[in-house]
Amino acid sequence: MSEYPAMIRLTGKKVTVIGGGKVAERKIDSLLQAGGSVVVVSPDVTEPIKQWAKDMQLTWISKDFEPRDVNDAFLVIAATNQRDVNEKVFQAVNEYQLINIVDHPEKSNFIVPSTFRQGHLTIAISTSGASPGLAKKIKRDLANQYDASYGNYLDFLKSCREVVKQQVKNPEDRKRIFEQLLTDDFLKLTQLGEFEEREKLFMKLLQVKE
Numbered sequence: 001m002s003e004y005p006a007m008i009r010l011t012g013k014k015v016t017v018i019g020g021g022k023v024a025e026r027k028i029d030s031l032l033q034a035g036g037s038v039v040v041v042s043p044d045v046t047e048p049i050k051q052w053a054k055d056m057q058l059t060w061i062s063k064d065f066e067p068r069d070v071n072d073a074f075l076v077i078a079a080t081n082q083r084d085v086n087e088k089v090f091q092a093v094n095e096y097q098l099i100n101i102v103d104h105p106e107k108s109n110f111i112v113p114s115t116f117r118q119g120h121l122t123i124a125i126s127t128s129g130a131s132p133g134l135a136k137k138i139k140r141d142l143a144n145q146y147d148a149s150y151g152n153y154l155d156f157l158k159s160c161r162e163v164v165k166q167q168v169k170n171p172e173d174r175k176r177i178f179e180q181l182l183t184d185d186f187l188k189l190t191q192l193g194e195f196e197e198r199e200k201l202f203m204k205l206l207q208v209k210e
């Protein structure tokens with residue numbers, strides 16, 4: 001059996017992180033980027049977490065964990081260096097809460113992949129906990145391959161897609177245009193910065209009806 005990959009929307013959702021060390025800091029960074037409403041419960045936290053608290057980007061409650069801390073949280077991360085405390089966090093959540101325990105993948109109902117972003121492109125790599133270090137290495141390799149041009153390319157593809165959805169009603173035509181947008185021509189023109197040429201080529205695609 002393997003995990004079900006999904007992209008979770010966290011905007012405005014309460015996310016509670018227990019512990020404020022290096023691992024917590026890494027998880028919090030990505031939770032904030034996703035717009036989560038982050039609460040950190042930990043007697044001590046790293047400097048970046050302190051700074052986020054000062055900047056009102058998260059709420060830091062400076063104390064030891066208590067079971068009621070996870071009440072109302074949509075997603076919980078147990079990231080202390082105390083196995084028994086992380087176990088207590090697990091005991092405190094209900095079956096409908098998302099829970100990640102950083103030192104106990106088998107009890108977690110989700111794990112965090114290594115993630116790389118380039119505009120609208122998200123590449124997430126998981127080894128199901130077999131080797132998080134390898135997931136990170138593969139991410140770095142892919143980051144070289146999917147450079148900044150892909151951000152621009154995806155913005156272009158997104159706007160083309162809107163136009164096609166509005167203007168092309170025939171499903172066959174739509175399919176053909178979407179396929180042709182993914183041929184190397186459009187990527188190459190993007191990489192060369194030939195945006196006018198790219199637009200012209202798209203206009204041509206729109207006009208040709210089979």
Ligand SMILES: C[C@@]1(CC(=O)O)c2cc3[nH]c(cc4nc(cc5[nH]c(cc(n2)[C@H]1CCC(=O)O)[C@@](C)(CC(=O)O)[C@@H]5CCC(=O)O)C(CC(=O)O)=C4CCC(=O)O)c(CCC(=O)O)c3CC(=O)O
Pocket residue numbers: 026027100101102103104105110111112113114115125126127128129130131132133134135136139
């Ligand atoms: C199961 C999982 C649960 C979870 O945390 O969700 C988990 C568990 C554990 N990690 C451990 C160790 C390391 N973790 C990293 C790095 C990352 N770990 C991440 C995720 C995950 N780690 C989940 C599985 C992901 C998957 O495989 O798909 C990443 C991808 C995402 C993130 O954390 O944001 C992030 C890369 C971020 C990036 O890309 O930059 C490194 C490398 C480094 O730090 O440089 C090391 C040391 C090298 C090594 O061990 O490989 C230990 C052992 C601790 C010990 O020694 O006791 C455990 C506990 C255990 O295995 O029991």
Ligand SMILES: NC(=O)C1=CN([C@@H]2O[C@H](COP(=O)(O)OP(=O)(O)OC[C@H]3O[C@@H](n4cnc5c(N)ncnc54)[C@H](O)[C@@H]3O)[C@@H](O)[C@H]2O)C=CC1
Pocket residue numbers: 018019020021022023024041042043044045046063064065079080081082085101102103132
């Ligand atoms: N999943 C992952 O990606 C990884 C997981 N790990 C595991 O993560 C654990 C934590 O690692 P680090 O962040 O490096 O540890 P750390 O020592 O930097 O931080 C531990 C944090 O836990 C807090 N804490 C301790 N007792 C607490 C309590 N009762 N209530 C609330 N907070 C409490 C401390 O204040 C501190 O902020 C490690 O013990 C290791 O097993 C380690 C590497 C990667």
